[in-house]
Amino acid sequence: MGSTGAERAAKCVFLAAICSVCQSLQGGMLFPTESPSREVKDASGLWRFRADFSPDRNRGFEQEWYKSPLAETGPVIDMPVPSSYNDITQDAKIRDFIGWVWYEKDVWVPARWIQDRGTRIVLRVGSAHYYSVLWVNGVKVTEHVGGHLPFEADISGVLRQSNANPCRITIAVNNTLTLETLPPGTIQYMNDRTRYPAGYFVQNINFDFFNYAGIHRSVLLYTTPKVHIDDITVETTFSDNIGLVSYNVSVLGSSKPAVKVTLSAHDGRCVASANDTRGVLKVTDVNLWWPYLMHENPAYLYSMEVQATAEDGQTDVYTLPVGIRTVKVTSTQFLINNKPFYFHGVNKHEDADIRGKGFDWPLVVKDFNLIKWMGANSFRTSHYPYAEEILQMADRHGIVIIDECPGVGIKDIRSFGNASLAHHLTVMEELVRRDKNHPSVVMWSVANEPAAEMPPAGFYFKELVSHTKSLDSTRAVTYITDSNYARDLGAPYVDVICVNSYFSWYHDPGHTEIISIQLNTQFDNWYGKYKKPIIQSEYGADAVPGLHSDPPMMFTEDYQKTVLQNYHNVFDQKRKEFVIGELIWNFADFMTAQSITRVVGNKKGVFTRQRQPKAGAFLLRERYWRIANETGVLPTWARYPCQ
Ligand code: BDP
Helix, strand or coil, rough: CCHHHHCCCCCHHHHHHHHCCCCCCCCCCCCCCECEEECCCECEEEEEEEEECCCCHHHHCCCHHHHHHHHCCCCEEEEEEEECCCCCCEEEEEEECCEEEEEEEEEEHHHHHHCCCCEEEEEEEECEECCEEEEEEEEEEEEEEECCCEEECCHHHHHHHHHCEEEEEEEEEEECCCCCCCCCCEEEEEECCCCCCCCCEEEEECCCCCCEEEEEEEEEEEEEEECEEEEEEEEEEEEEEEEEEEEEEEEEEECCCCEEEEEECCCCCCEEECCEEEEEEEEEECCCCCCCCCCCCCCCCEEEEEECCCCCEEEEEEEEEEECCEEEEEECCCEECCCCEEEEEEECCCCCCCEECCCCCCHHHHHHHHHHHHHHEEECCCCCCCCCCHHHHHHHHCCEEECCCCCCCCCCCCCCCHHHHHHEEEEEEEEHHHCCCCCCEEEEEEECCCCCCCHHHHHHHHHHHHHHHHHHHCCCCEEECCCCCCCCCHHHHHHEEEECCCCCCCCCCCCCCHHHHHHHHHHHHHHHHCCCEEEEEEECECCCCCCCCCCCCCCCCHHHHHHHHHHHHHHHHHCCCCCCEEEEEECEEEEECCCCCCCCECCCCCCCCCCCHHHHHHHHHHHHHHHHHCCCCCHHCCCCCCC
């Protein structure tokens, strides 16, 4: 099968882009916040939009659509940002589009930002899926490979030079996945002219969620002074009642900045301070950061204010919430602040009607309310990094996070090559750089269900896990396996074994009576071989809401409940030994590609996609509260439903 122009173009574009990010990352990626020295302007809202339907999807670049207003080169439609574009229109061709789409918006930049040459103006995209190129007033300012993670560019120079206000921001986004992207995918051309029209191609993927695309998180303009705090890293520990916060501040734009760091308690009282770019703050009578349902006063956050002042007196101020806590793993336990922590939680997706993977505050707050209603204390960001605002919520509510990178569906041996590994390492660097200061994040997951029994996986995971540990030695590292037989070549390198299994669903469908024996065997295989604690990182069954049968049959709410109960019986035995957690697949129903095994998406949610509980949600609620009552120290208000 010869490669067409479009394939060649896609390959060139991706290879060039991936190579440009192979080196170690430079600089920080602090979440943009306002402060006395910083302003933020949100460019979310309605953007102009066009999908490039040309046969090789390359017309936008050939005709330089970024050079003039998009409406001058063809028709445009309204497109909300943030949102996936797929479900916004009535057009299946846009829902299923593969290739470049173009977004454009005019944004007024406050005149004082431009006039004051001591102000840096930064354009930041929270995430866009998958490959993005950005122009401001027709000048390219940056490009980025990968969805789910932020990228930014200093656009002060471009704005001052072009003198055009409002400024025109153009973003081209391509959702094509290749063997070297994360997640990987392949483009397949259907060349049999008796069955497909000329130029027909499809995107093949090995993961079970809809490949939503577009600008998924906010587009922001923000300022800093020329002297600016580029990055902050904190690591925390404690001894008796003394908390220790090691910090490291990197300042750019001044050769000898004076740095002042102040740590304050909830009531605003300063509890420690220092005058250096790095050091250790000592906090007496420390309030530790505890998970929800593990302590009477969970999720305690201090506030760390960093001030950097240049020789000319210009000052930048940035405030970071800091939770003081430790994470340790033994052969049978996961310890938070030296106390055993049992993960009773959920796997999620960023997914909802209409907006797809677009960030949406009502959805985020509703989901946290449901998580707390269930008595869940944790979730895994299956299968990619979630919005920073979600991690901030987790910090504030004490919900523990397993933070996963988009390494999902690595099934083809060609995706274990050097280019894939280099990109995977870079993505882990981007993820750790973004999320390293969140106390809620206790473990990094570098992949989901890779073909880890294939020979290259040993080297691949050794590199990936050890690189992640070199970036952050304060958290655990894992990847998620789907082997019941402990055959993975990557397992020797991880701290915790996370295993997914679907007994009585994908294997022995309809036979819930085999769950107990098969699950026991799975646990004993893994523990026997590696002597590492185990999390059941996925288990579950599809349930179409409203379907019932007794005795239970597959796809009914009753069957989902029976599967869960059978798993729980085994968990209750094994959690006395080495099982340290259980995460249901899935929190809510979510959209997938169309296939004969999916009924308008995956129905393994214990909530519907609209967040209404199925029978399984009530079952989990009883269970999670019971476990919390056994293991945690609950405040009186939280004793429901088991007094
Ligand atoms: C697991 C995958 C998850 C799927 C789930 C399922 O990790 O992404 O959605 O199976 O099939 O193996 O429901």
